[in-house]
Amino acid sequence: MQFSSVVGQKDAIGRLIKLGKEGKVPHAILFGEEPGYGALPLSVAFAQYLSCPNKSETDSCGNCPSCNKFSKLIHPDLHFAFPVNTTKKISSKPVSDNFIDSWRKVVRENPYMAEQELYDEIGTENKLGNIGVAEASLIFRKLSMTSFEGGNKYMIIWLAERMNQEASNKLLKLLEEPPKETFLFLISQSPEKILPTILSRCRIIKLPPIKIEDLSEKLMEEFSINRTDAGLWAKISGGSLSHARRAILESTDSSAFDNLIADLINGCLSKKLMNVISVWEEVATLTREQQRNFCYKLIEYIRRSYILSLGSQELSYIPESQKQVFAHWAATIKPAFYEKGFELVNKAITDIERSVNSKYIFADLSNRFFLSL
CATH class of the missing domain: 3.40.50.300 (P-loop containing nucleotide triphosphate hydrolases)
Incomplete structure (x- = not known):
C-alpha cells in the first residue's frame, strides 16, 4: 500500500x-x-x-x-x-x-x-x-x-x-x-x-474524519455517482469511508426494516413514547449485523427526507407506496434535526462495532431521536 x-x-x-x-x-x-x-x-x-x-x-x-x-x-x-x-x-x-x-x-x-x-x-x-x-x-x-x-x-x-x-x-x-x-x-x-x-x-x-472533498472523490470513483450525491454521502457518513460504503449499498437494497423505521420516526414525531420503546426493544434483540443494517437503512431514510425537504426529488428514489410518508416527514421534521440525526446514527454504528450493550445503544438513540424530532 x-x-x-x-x-x-x-x-x-x-x-x-x-x-x-x-x-x-x-x-x-x-x-x-x-x-x-x-x-x-x-x-x-x-x-x-x-x-x-x-x-x-x-x-x-x-x-x-x-x-x-x-x-x-x-x-x-x-x-x-x-x-x-x-x-x-x-x-x-x-x-x-x-x-x-x-x-x-x-x-x-x-x-x-x-x-x-x-x-x-x-x-x-x-x-x-x-x-x-x-x-x-x-x-x-x-x-x-x-x-x-x-x-x-x-x-x-x-x-x-x-x-x-x-x-x-x-x-x-x-x-x-x-x-x-x-x-x-x-x-x-x-x-x-x-x-x-x-x-x-x-x-x-x-486521525480526524476524512475531509468531505477527499471522501467525495473516492465515492465518485468507486460507485460512479455524481458529485452532488457523493458530497451528501460523504457528509452524512461522518467522514468514515466504511460507513459511507455501507450506507450507499444499503440504499439500493430492499429492507426488512421499513416498518420498524416508520414506527420509530412516526412515534417520535407524534410523541408516542411507548411506540418508540417498542421499536428499540425489538432492534436490541437482533444480531449485531442486523443492527448495523437497520442503522444504515435508517440513514438512508433520513437522507431521503432531507433531500425532499430541500425541494429536490431527483437525487432520491422513493417508491410510490412511500412517497406520502416521506412527504409528511420532509414537511414535519425540523431542519436542525438532520445533521444531528446522521451524527447519532453514525455513533450507534460505531458503538455496535465496539460491542457496546445493544439495549443501551438503541435506548439512547431512540431517546435522543424522541427529544430532537
Missing part, C-alpha cells in the same frame, strides 16, 4: 514523511481513529515507505521487490496482531497467525473494514475477539528475531484496545526496551481503554 492509496489524511501523511526524512520515527506510534478513517492502510503505507529503497519525496516507489511484498502483505518483516477468538477449526489459544491468510484476504479487499467484517471472515460466530497473552508472547518473539531482509521490523497491532491485562503488561515490557530497528504501530478506536503506561510510551497520532 502507498500513501497515494490512503483516502485523505494529508496532514497525518505529511507528519509521517517528515519523521521518516529526519530519522526521528519513534519506536511506537499509536494511531487513534474512528472506524473507517484509514489508520490501517496508513500504517502499512508508512512501513512500506520506510523500507522502500527507491522512495520519492512523497511516497514509496510501489514497484521494487520490497514494495511488492508490502502491497501483498507478505513482507517477512511485516507482522500483524489483531483480535481473535476460538472457531470450529481453532478450539483453544487462538492467535493471529492461525488466521493470517484470512486477514490478508480481507485487508487486501478492504483495508477500511469494520471489526465485525474480520470476525465474519475468520468465523468467530458472533464472539468478540481479543488479544491475549499468547499473542503478546508471539509478538515479543517475532520482534526479538533478526530481520529477514536486513532492514526494519514492523508490528501492526490492530484494535490494540482488545488486549487483555496480561497481554498489555507483556507488551509494556517490550515498549520499555524495544529492539533496535523495530517499530510498533498500534491502531485503536478506543485509546482510553489502553493502559496509560502503554500510551505514555507511544507517539499518538489522532
Whole structure:
C-alpha cells in the first residue's frame, strides 16, 4: 500500500514523511481513529515507505521487490496482531497467525473494514475477539528475531484496545526496551481503554474524519455517482469511508426494516413514547449485523427526507407506496434535526462495532431521536 492509496489524511501523511526524512520515527506510534478513517492502510503505507529503497519525496516507489511484498502483505518483516477468538477449526489459544491468510484476504479487499467484517471472515460466530497473552508472547518473539531482509521490523497491532491485562503488561515490557530497528504501530478506536503506561510510551497520532472533498472523490470513483450525491454521502457518513460504503449499498437494497423505521420516526414525531420503546426493544434483540443494517437503512431514510425537504426529488428514489410518508416527514421534521440525526446514527454504528450493550445503544438513540424530532 502507498500513501497515494490512503483516502485523505494529508496532514497525518505529511507528519509521517517528515519523521521518516529526519530519522526521528519513534519506536511506537499509536494511531487513534474512528472506524473507517484509514489508520490501517496508513500504517502499512508508512512501513512500506520506510523500507522502500527507491522512495520519492512523497511516497514509496510501489514497484521494487520490497514494495511488492508490502502491497501483498507478505513482507517477512511485516507482522500483524489483531483480535481473535476460538472457531470450529481453532478450539483453544487462538492467535493471529492461525488466521493470517484470512486477514490478508480481507485487508487486501478492504483495508477500511469494520471489526465485525474480520470476525465474519475468520468465523468467530458472533464472539468478540481479543488479544491475549499468547499473542503478546508471539509478538515479543517475532520482534526479538533478526530481520529477514536486513532492514526494519514492523508490528501492526490492530484494535490494540482488545488486549487483555496480561497481554498489555507483556507488551509494556517490550515498549520499555524495544529492539533496535523495530517499530510498533498500534491502531485503536478506543485509546482510553489502553493502559496509560502503554500510551505514555507511544507517539499518538489522532486521525480526524476524512475531509468531505477527499471522501467525495473516492465515492465518485468507486460507485460512479455524481458529485452532488457523493458530497451528501460523504457528509452524512461522518467522514468514515466504511460507513459511507455501507450506507450507499444499503440504499439500493430492499429492507426488512421499513416498518420498524416508520414506527420509530412516526412515534417520535407524534410523541408516542411507548411506540418508540417498542421499536428499540425489538432492534436490541437482533444480531449485531442486523443492527448495523437497520442503522444504515435508517440513514438512508433520513437522507431521503432531507433531500425532499430541500425541494429536490431527483437525487432520491422513493417508491410510490412511500412517497406520502416521506412527504409528511420532509414537511414535519425540523431542519436542525438532520445533521444531528446522521451524527447519532453514525455513533450507534460505531458503538455496535465496539460491542457496546445493544439495549443501551438503541435506548439512547431512540431517546435522543424522541427529544430532537
